[in-house]
Amino acid sequence: MKFKDYYEILGVARGATQDDVKKAYRKLARKYHPDVSKDPDAEARFKELGEAYAVLKDPEKRAAYDQMGSQWKTGQDFQPPPDWDAGFEFSGRDFGAGAGADHSDFFEALFGRQARAAQRAQMHAKGPDHHAKVLIDLADAYRGAQRSISLRMPGLDAQGRGTLQERKLDVGIPKGIRAGQHLRLAGQGAPGLGEGAAGDLYLEISFKPDPQFRVDGRDVYLNLPLAPWEAALGASVAVPTPEGPVQLTIPPGSAAGRQLRLKGRGIPGSPPGDLYVALAIVLPPADSEGAQEAYRTMAKAFDFNPRTKMKGDSS
Amino acid sequence: MNPIAMTFIQGPVVEEEVRLTLVELCQACSAEEEHVLAWVFEGALEPVGESPQDWRFTGDSLRRARLALRLTRDLEINPPGVALALDLLDDIAMLRAKLQRIGVR
Numbered sequence: 001m002k003f004k005d006y007y008e009i010l011g012v013a014r015g016a017t018q019d020d021v022k023k024a025y026r027k028l029a030r031k032y033h034p035d036v037s038k039d040p041d042a043e044a045r046f047k048e049l050g051e052a053y054a055v056l057k058d059p060e061k062r063a064a065y066d067q068m069g070s071q072w073k074t075g076q077d078f079q080p081p082p083d084w085d086a087g088f089e090f091s092g093r094d095f096g097a098g099a100g101a102d103h104s105d106f107f108e109a110l111f112g113r114q115a116r117a118a119q120r121a122q123m124h125a126k127g128p129d130h131h132a133k134v135l136i137d138l139a140d141a142y143r144g145a146q147r148s149i150s151l152r153m154p155g156l157d158a159q160g161r162g163t164l165q166e167r168k169l170d171v172g173i174p175k176g177i178r179a180g181q182h183l184r185l186a187g188q189g190a191p192g193l194g195e196g197a198a199g200d201l202y203l204e205i206s207f208k209p210d211p212q213f214r215v216d217g218r219d220v221y222l223n224l225p226l227a228p229w230e231a232a233l234g235a236s237v238a239v240p241t242p243e244g245p246v247q248l249t250i251p252p253g254s255a256a257g258r259q260l261r262l263k264g265r266g267i268p269g270s271p272p273g274d275l276y277v278a279l280a281i282v283l284p285p286a287d288s289e290g291a292q293e294a295y296r297t298m299a300k301a302f303d304f305n306p307r308t309k310m311k312g313d314s315s
Numbered sequence: 316m317n318p319i320a321m322t323f324i325q326g327p328v329v330e331e332e333v334r335l336t337l338v339e340l341c342q343a344c345s346a347e348e349e350h351v352l353a354w355v356f357e358g359a360l361e362p363v364g365e366s367p368q369d370w371r372f373t374g375d376s377l378r379r380a381r382l383a384l385r386l387t388r389d390l391e392i393n394p395p396g397v398a399l400a401l402d403l404l405d406d407i408a409m410l411r412a413k414l415q416r417i418g419v420r
Contacts, residue, residue: 026390026391029389029390030390033385033390035382035385035386035404036400046389050389126342128345129342129343129344131381169324170322170323170324171323171324171326172324172326174328176328177328180330180378181328181329181330181331181374182328182374182378183326183327183328183329184326184327184329184333185324186326188324199342200343202329202343202377203326214415216412216415216416217412
């Protein structure tokens with residue numbers, strides 16, 4: 001287990017006041033909140049911040065943490081000394097944020113026991129609803145699909161330690177579903193307490209990143225490379241779509257960047273989305289005598305200066 | 316070998332087929348009723364219906380309410396601040412989508 005320096009994580013001195021701790025946390029939390037930040041590490045950073053703040057904002061936990069001494073550095077191998085928390089009485093409140101098995105081993109080893117003691121005091125009710133994110137292929141949204149998904153759920157093992165339990169679910173993906181939408185699976189959440197019914201499970205849908213297609217709501221975008229003569233003279237080109245290739249007519253005189261709309265070829269629905277094909281012109285390499293000769297012929301055939309609209313001397 | 320019959324769990328798409336009551340919305344995002352009432356009061360959520368008992372929230376409210384809850388809990392933002400943040404985040408998402416549409420990634 002690695003030691004975590006919660007003061008370093010929040011960027012405050014060990015002697016910082018509770019106000020300083022709060023200020024530092026709020027500032028960093030705004031910066032790294034996963035709903036606000038696009039930083040790829042945002043989620044991990046934010047979790048770490050939350051953990052540090054959960055300890056340092058609570059005078060009881062902070063005092064217990066402080067008594068481990070200041071000689072420890074982040075990343076050092078660490079085992080809590082036996083009875084390290086002897087003589088500390090924890091009131092076990094204030095564990096709202098991040099309840100579950102989401103904390104680091106380090107946090108769990110020090111404070112996990114109290115967190116669970118606090119959680120036990122719950123009322124009889126319908127089980128809590130759960131949420132999970134699932135990644136599906138774009139093609140599944142076009143056709144509908146049946147998929148086995150595996151979810152990891154925080155739970156407790158026989159010794160009462162937090163674990164992640166693997167759970168498999170076979171789910172029908174309805175045709176026309178879009179990223180960001182939720183499926184509600186009745187009774188698949190947490191079991192009810194007492195006589196309460198089980199909660200529901202909400203699955204938030206995202207699409208797996210696709211090298212070819214970009215998705216925006218119902219609309220799908222694709223870049224289509226063309227040879228210069230296809231763009232200039234027009235052509236009929238096979239274009240991949242998530243539901244299979246279609247034959248697309250490229251009008252003569254198409255410029256690079258032009259977008260062709262294939263109405264109703266986006267994600268199905270009422271109304272269905274559209275598929276936008278952005279044209280890109282790719283020059284063939286002049287890597288043989290024949291190819292170079294072709295370019296020279298072209299240069300002779302055209303009286304063409306692509307820079308006529310530029311200001312200054314660009315002839 | 317016989318094909319194995321598998322039952323696949325089906326569920327409605329919340330954003331299209333579900334209208335949530337106040338109680339259901341609170342249950343779905345583990346939010347306290349008073350929080351949801353405050354967000355409605357600030358216009359962060361816009362249910363249809365006269366009184367809280369009759370309110371029906373669109374499926375998209377689920378996403379907004381969960382986001383509002385995270386902002387409240389993690390950043391200790393008050394309801395007017397949550398309403399503002401939600402609007403701004405919507406604007407940013409729209410601008411990002413526009414950038415993507417014109418090819419800036």
